[in-house]
Ligand SMILES: Nc1ncnc2c1ncn2[C@@H]1O[C@H](COP(=O)(O)OP(=O)(O)OP(=O)(O)O)[C@@H](O)[C@H]1O
């Protein structure tokens with residue numbers, strides 16, 4: 001297909017479990033991640049994100065379709081694809097009877113890095129992800145967030161060409177999340193490529209160049225966060241706390257949502273002035289803010305659910 005870090009064409013996966021109906025987890029996913037990109041895979045619980053990442057990282061075989069890592073077919077030649085990738089699995093656990101320092105070092109050595117490089121990268125990762133305080137304590141004694149930081153630090157330290165991170169910042173405090181974001185940005189400036197999943201849409205927005213929304217095993221939308229916002233009618237929202245009774249008046253400006261007495265209108269920036277003048281003429285107070293990715297996501301996915 002190509003030498004992109006990742007490319008899939010009509011990828012399908014059906015799980016068969018004895019005694020229960022088959023589950024079509026992926027129903028034809030075509031996507032690609034270009035070199036140096038950070039791409040987020042978004043979608044509701046059960047949409048198929050983890051299934052996709054498991055197949056991409058050679059842990060699971062697809063039912064049909066093609067998927068390649070740097071031009072190597074993942075299902076026919078997993079051994080060729082593996083050296084390029086490193087994975088933070090969903091709900092992955094560090095080795096409980098190693099400490100973070102030993103865990104990172106051992107993992108890097110197992111991937112074939114030299115003693116010196118492994119040592120240097122281990123110390124760098126410990127420093128960067130603030131693991132110093134507990135770097136030599138057994139992972140079994142660490143808090144949930146500390147364990148997750150250890151897992152992510154281990155995978156980041158590989159500096160692998162292609163990283164898959166399945167909900168990497170789950171359970172992390174806001175400071176730790178930002179350290180992960182900074183580390184992932186650094187990695188891509190050094191040439192790595194990243195595909196991650198997250199339910200934190202502020203994270204997806206802060207981190208990703210592009211995103212794919214998966215819904216029931218299919219790609220529903222792809223593009224930038226701004227593309228997604230534009231697709232729901234604008235990048236700004238105006239809230240009129242007392243505007244509900246006059247909702248009709250504002251309908252021509254864009255999508256409107258009535259919530260109790262308040263009215264919210266999603267609007268393109270070029271029509272903002274006109275809208276504000278109208279609100280003023282009607283003696284309505286108004287506040288303007290950006291449409292968040294979460295709001296756009298709820299609308300796009302919600303619309304799709306409604307259609308079915
Ligand atoms: N081993 C399995 N056997 C049968 N069904 C499975 C198996 N693993 C996943 N599924 C089903 O496949 C679908 C996709 O699951 P997947 O784990 O890929 O979703 P996800 O998008 O990662 O969800 P989440 O956001 O909750 O992590 C779900 O309906 C799930 O119940």
Ligand SMILES: [Mg+2]
Nearest residue numbers: 049050051090
């Ligand atoms: Mg998942």
